[in-house]
Amino acid sequence: MKKLLMATAALALGATSTFAETKIGMITTLSGGGAGLGIDVRDGFMLAIEQSGRDDIEVVIEDDQRKPDIAVQLADKMVQSERVDILTGIIWSNLAMAVIPSVTAQGKFYLSPNAGPSALAGQGCHENYFNVAWQNDNLHEAAGAYANSAGYSNSFILAPNYPAGQDALTGYKRTFAGELAGEVYTQLGQTDYAAEIAQIRASGADSVFFFLPGGMGISFLKQYADSGVDLPVVGPAFSFDQGILQAVGDAALGVVNTSQWNKDIDNPTNAAFVESFQAEYGRLPSLYASQGFDTANLILSALDKAEVSDADAFREALRAADFDSTRGEFKFGPNHHPIQTIYAREVIKEGDVFTNKIIGTALENQADVYAADCKM
Amino acid sequence: MSTLLIIEQVLNGLQFGVMLFLMAAGLTLIFGVMGLINLAHGSLYMIGAFAAAAVAGATGSFVLALAAALAVAAIAGALIEMTVIRRLYGKAHLDQVLATFALILIFSEGTRWLFGSFPLFLDIPDYLSGPVTLPGGIQYPLYRLTLIAVGLLVGLGLWALIERTRIGIQIRAGENDREMIAALGVDIRLLYTLVFAIGAALAGLAGALVGAIQSVQVGMGEPVLILAFVVIVIGGIGSIKGAFIGALLVGLTDTLGGIFLPELFKLFMEPGAATQTGSALASMAIYILMSLVLIWRPTGLFGARA
Numbered sequence: 001m002k003k004l005l006m007a008t009a010a011l012a013l014g015a016t017s018t019f020a021e022t023k024i025g026m027i028t029t030l031s032g033g034g035a036g037l038g039i040d041v042r043d044g045f046m047l048a049i050e051q052s053g054r055d056d057i058e059v060v061i062e063d064d065q066r067k068p069d070i071a072v073q074l075a076d077k078m079v080q081s082e083r084v085d086i087l088t089g090i091i092w093s094n095l096a097m098a099v100i101p102s103v104t105a106q107g108k109f110y111l112s113p114n115a116g117p118s119a120l121a122g123q124g125c126h127e128n129y130f131n132v133a134w135q136n137d138n139l140h141e142a143a144g145a146y147a148n149s150a151g152y153s154n155s156f157i158l159a160p161n162y163p164a165g166q167d168a169l170t171g172y173k174r175t176f177a178g179e180l181a182g183e184v185y186t187q188l189g190q191t192d193y194a195a196e197i198a199q200i201r202a203s204g205a206d207s208v209f210f211f212l213p214g215g216m217g218i219s220f221l222k223q224y225a226d227s228g229v230d231l232p233v234v235g236p237a238f239s240f241d242q243g244i245l246q247a248v249g250d251a252a253l254g255v256v257n258t259s260q261w262n263k264d265i266d267n268p269t270n271a272a273f274v275e276s277f278q279a280e281y282g283r284l285p286s287l288y289a290s291q292g293f294d295t296a297n298l299i300l301s302a303l304d305k306a307e308v309s310d311a312d313a314f315r316e317a318l319r320a321a322d323f324d325s326t327r328g329e330f331k332f333g334p335n336h337h338p339i340q341t342i343y344a345r346e347v348i349k350e351g352d353v354f355t356n357k358i359i360g361t362a363l364e365n366q367a368d369v370y371a372a373d374c375k376m
Numbered sequence: 377m378s379t380l381l382i383i384e385q386v387l388n389g390l391q392f393g394v395m396l397f398l399m400a401a402g403l404t405l406i407f408g409v410m411g412l413i414n415l416a417h418g419s420l421y422m423i424g425a426f427a428a429a430a431v432a433g434a435t436g437s438f439v440l441a442l443a444a445a446l447a448v449a450a451i452a453g454a455l456i457e458m459t460v461i462r463r464l465y466g467k468a469h470l471d472q473v474l475a476t477f478a479l480i481l482i483f484s485e486g487t488r489w490l491f492g493s494f495p496l497f498l499d500i501p502d503y504l505s506g507p508v509t510l511p512g513g514i515q516y517p518l519y520r521l522t523l524i525a526v527g528l529l530v531g532l533g534l535w536a537l538i539e540r541t542r543i544g545i546q547i548r549a550g551e552n553d554r555e556m557i558a559a560l561g562v563d564i565r566l567l568y569t570l571v572f573a574i575g576a577a578l579a580g581l582a583g584a585l586v587g588a589i590q591s592v593q594v595g596m597g598e599p600v601l602i603l604a605f606v607v608i609v610i611g612g613i614g615s616i617k618g619a620f621i622g623a624l625l626v627g628l629t630d631t632l633g634g635i636f637l638p639e640l641f642k643l644f645m646e647p648g649a650a651t652q653t654g655s656a657l658a659s660m661a662i663y664i665l666m667s668l669v670l671i672w673r674p675t676g677l678f679g680a681r682a
Contacts (some may be wrong), residue, residue: 030493031484031485031488031594031595032484032594032595035488035493035594036493036494036495039493161652161655161656161659166652183647183648183651184638184651184655185638185651185652185655186634186655187655187659189599191586191590191591191596191599192388192392192589192590194388194391194392194517194520194631195385195388195631195634195635198381198384198385198388199381199635201381201384201515202378202380202381215495215590215591215593215596216591218495218590218591218593219589219590219591222499222500222588222589222590222591223517223589223590226500226505226506226507226517226519226589227507227515227517228506228507228515228517243494243495244494244495244591246494246497247494247495247496247497247591247592247593248497249497249499250499
């Protein structure tokens with residue numbers, strides 16, 4: 001809300017300038033169980049907007065409460081009555097599926113700072129839809145590749161039963177060369193994994209892969225650590241991000257996870273981002289915050305070249321991705337999803353704070369397999 | 377599928393069931409005695425977990441954390457009963473639902489304001505962590521066994537309170553005829569506050585116990601609340617015995633359904649599709665159970681006959 005007021009104040013100040021206004025609508029999860037993710041995306045995004053010093057950009061922020069129906073209502077409101085030019089912010093793939101096809105069909109631009117469902121990367125791709133984070137499968141493909149290099153040959157895999165969960169298991173299976181000891185879909189929002197852990201124990205697996213974002217991952221890791229099953233665990237960064245590691249505690253130490261970003265990626269943009277984020281908000285940034293930051297900087301870089309009203313020129317400017325990313329090099333594939341390097345990180349303890357350290361590269365210049373189906 | 381795995385899953389179902397019972401017992405008491413639908417019961421569960429996490433963080437003692445969870449949830453329960461709930465007894469159920477739903481929002485945002493949006497850390501104490509080996513070679517987490525024991529003890533204590541004490545007699549009387557016991561000189565307002573506080577304390581205890589193996593975060597109470605409502609509908613509204621049986625049924629159905637349905641579908645489908653269909657059906661299993669029970673006994677297993 002404070003940010004919103006600042007943006008409005010900036011708008012009032014800039015009223016005399018000759019700039020055309022750009023209005024950005026952000027729909028993200030700010031309350032309920034998944035709020036930490038949305039708050040990080042928002043804070044990263046607003047940090048970049050503030051640092052740009054531009055006073056001709058207005059950001060309207062709304063809370064979707066992680067509910068698809070509310071996200072759809074907010075999107076309608078933003079497009080029809082707020083008349084925003086660009087939308088962004090959605091965290092969850094099921095919400096993304098409900099909103100993105102309809103707003104891009106209405107001629108608006110949508111830049112995803114997180115969700116990258118496979119359906120929107122292949123046949124359902126759209127010239128006005130850009131994903132700045134990843135295609136959902138990417139981090140899981142990297143986890144599969146890491147599992148190969150670590151010598152695992154028999155994995156037990158589990159994920160929640162929703163679009164991103166299905167993408168996760170598909171992604172892991174695509175790169176993992178070994179056998180599957182078991183494959184389980186859990187309920188979205190499930191908090192007790194005793195039954196699944198018992199199955200893992202009985203399965204004879206030599207490793208466990210799981211995708212359980214947010215609070216689900218906290219529950220799983222704590223229960224897993226207490227169960228006496230001591231198989232190595234790999235997963236994507238979503239259960240090991242800065243926001244939840246402190247709540248998992250020692251149970252996460254030493255676990256290897258895959259991410260396209262970490263705070264120790266060595267480039268000036270990233271160093272400045274980590275430092276300024278900590279100074280502004282008093283906590284370490286997560287990968288979600290880096291994605292919000294990159295999304296805002298991509299928009300800013302395109303606005304420097306073209307106005308949103310000139311849709312073709314603006315789209316070209318976005319496609320060029322001519323901005324300094326916290327990940328270093330950044331480029332889009334033909335379906336407007338990133339082609340990027342994905343790292344393997346390990347959970348460590350720095351003083352009293354649990355955080356991640358890069359231990360190697362899992363996949364280099366990884367694109368997604370759906371790009372071939374995309375005709376735009 | 378080995379016998380060991382099945383026994384372990386039954387234990388998991390039992391553990392889930394007794395924790396549900398702690399939630400459902402308070403809910404069913406409040407509904408039975410006061411005729412009130414309390415949607416904010418899940419918030420009391422969350423308050424218990426947050427109180428426990430805060431105290432455990434400050435003192436490092438799990439026992440103190442549990443005591444704090446009980447006390448804070450009971451006090452929060454008594455306070456909301458005296459300020460808000462008391463005005464709702466004579467009102468229609470819709471007003472009660474609206475008012476207690478508002479309480480959920482107030483408590484959620486209040487907790488976020490106090491503790492922030494990121495989940496809190498609450499861990500199992502060292503003396504209860506790790507697995508133990510049960511007869512037959514089953515490895516099972518000691519903490520979950522403790523949860524089963526605590527749940528059963530609380531259930532026993534509650535039964536003794538209702539059936540064997542003077543307060544219990546008053547509570548049962550209040551359920552049957554509130555005008556009459558008021559006329560007999562029982563302070564019905566105090567009794568209601570007490571019942572509400574007991575229900576709240578049980579929810580807070582469940583929140584703290586479960587919080588140690590799950591994540592302590594805003595909104596953690598609502599999914600449990602829905603299950604607790606299913607439990608009391610199955611068990612018969614107002615019946616502690618019904619809540620107990622209902623909770624165990626729901627716990628076992630949910631856990632075992634999640635395991636066996638995907639296996640069942642694998643007999644005639646390819647594995648990927650079988651897990652997806654099986655899991656989807658498993659998440660419906662408790663609602664199917666509820667409908668079956670309601671067809672057989674419209675007032676629930678132990679509900680009063682109309």
